[in-house]
Amino acid sequence: MFHKRWFQVLISGILISLLIFLLHEIQFFFEPFLTYAGAIAFPLIGGAILFYISRPVMHFLEYYKIPRILAIIIVFLLFILLGFIIVQFIAPIAQQQFTRLVDNIPRMSDMIAETITYWQQNQDIIPDQFNDSLNSVVETLQNSLDAAPGIIIDVISQFVGFVFALVLIPFFLFFMLKDGDKLVPFLTQFMNNKVASSFKRLTKSLDHTLNSFIIGQLTVSVFVGLILLVGYLIIGLNYSLTLALFAMLMNVIPFVGPFLAVVPAILVALFQEPIMAVYVAIIMIVAQQLEGNLVSPNVMGKALNIHPLTIITVILAAGSLAGFLGLLFAIPAYAVIKTIISHLYHEWLEHKAASE
Template sequence: MFQKRSIRILITLILIFVLVYLIYLTRFIFEPVGAYLTAIAVPIIGAGIIFYITNPIVNWLEKKKVPRIAGTFIVFLLVVFFVAIVIQFIAPIVQKQFSNFVDSVPKMVDNTIQLFEMWQENQNIIPPQFENAIQNMIDNLSGYAERITSGIIGVIGQIFSFIFAIFLIPFFLFFMLKDGYKFVPFVTKFLSPAKAESFKTLTANINHTLSSFIQGQFIVSVCVGAMLYIGYLIIELNYSLTLALFGLVMNFIPFVGPFLSAIPAIIVGFFQDPMLAVWATVVMVVAQQIESNFISPNVMGRALSLHPLTVITLILAAGGIAGFIGLLFIIPAYAVIKTIISHFYHEWQRKQPEDDPDLF
């Protein structure tokens, strides 16, 4: 039995490899499909995130005998109201603080150069290699500042390039909220009863995985952003709202996100007042301790059941391959893939003889 099963597994792996190779050879056929998916990726992903945040409200209204179409319109009004508040009150402050921060970058660079020069003048004995390294860093500091500024401008340009796609999000979201529940019954009509039941289970598990991550991470990130904003206001840190929003977004990246969000706050605090860098670090540590010990255990629990080492490895790989976008989406993507593989493995295991259910 072991040999026969091993041969079947080996043949399956070979066939998968051949299939992947054939797809690679005929990749020109899939290029239009890839272009199409790339074009609709932003509205679908954006609408999907908002869908998992707002769908519980529509479901709750439906349980209260409110028609789903009416509940969808109510949720849309709430989303429009929230966006209007952001545009009216928050966006101007963030835009002003961000502009001031960009304008202050050259001054920060000059202060850094002066700090290095002052430190260099006060040193009696400096190894030549170390002195040369410092001098090279000082000489290249202006270039680094220009690269940072151009990088910021490039990011802004990319954001504007997504404006049209973002405008499509409400249309996708409307039909997701209105007709999303019809997808599974529509597909199962074409499947046998056993496969239909398996498909229902699979989609339910995927839905639970995504909703657990998106809803939980959204609540946790909003709480962390609010705590950071309050803390930055208390210590009177410049650009407090912008830095708090940056921390909110970074908190969607597990483990690494909080450390990334602390870097700009510490840098801004150091140039404003060196002691503020310490207080900014204290604010970040306190917020993360409250989040990790009180908020996340009650909101997130162990919904994804991912080992911390697995998360760190995935983040490192995704950051190197896809950059910031990879950091944001690698964890839910991995969780979904893990859910799919686990489902099909249990389905395969269930069909094996009771006396020999193991894979090997």
């Protein structure tokens, strides 16, 4: 019986369940490590994102015989130049539009309530139950819109704290660029040749997965944001820069992001001129078609190879568990886990074939 596959699977399941239970019971032991990991998580992730963005530039400079330290300094200068351009030319316009949008939220809330009230008073065929439900939705929406300025202020306050955490990112980025390629050789020196070879293949696969996702998503987001900005300016949509920047941020979230991005633009368009909401929808469809048929296939290719239904499921689960951060990091975390499992599975197949 000990050699039966079903019995081995049963014992493995019991041992895994027991391990999970024990880890849950002694989770207090891991709290200091989790606190430390949480403290460095943001600068580490931020540094890693900038690392994948700037590494091609550093390698390009090294190709022309520029020393690595000097290449890193040039990369930092390019980031500073980009930041100066954003602060000098983009941020003032976006801030002005954002302030006007926040100031208009109460008026927009009142207009929604008045429109629905007028519509209810001039119809006789809708059941009372539907009217009650509609009134409840209107009240909830109005309360949410009225509370929006306070929520936005809280978000801005959190953003200020977030900015302070940015100070550590340049330090992480510098050492990642300088010594990033030394990590794998350092770790493999403690492994035998077979394990070291497998570990190198795994890290190469993980590097390719993360690079494809980060560069791909940023390229897609910038492309969609620029297309939307041009489209919004052509139709004369109010707060066009702010709405395009919001869309650029939302498009970082795979699959769900584009749908979230268009909601505030359509709401603004409805208040400005109802027909303009149709124009906004058309612009979004055109941008998504261009992105889906031209940008994503050429930038990301099939590196992640994740089915859309899997993406939706993972995003919904991560969003309910971890909120916005879950939406943001769900797919790259899933892609990393999938890469590791796929690597281990192929290693097991090779080992099994060799043993036979």
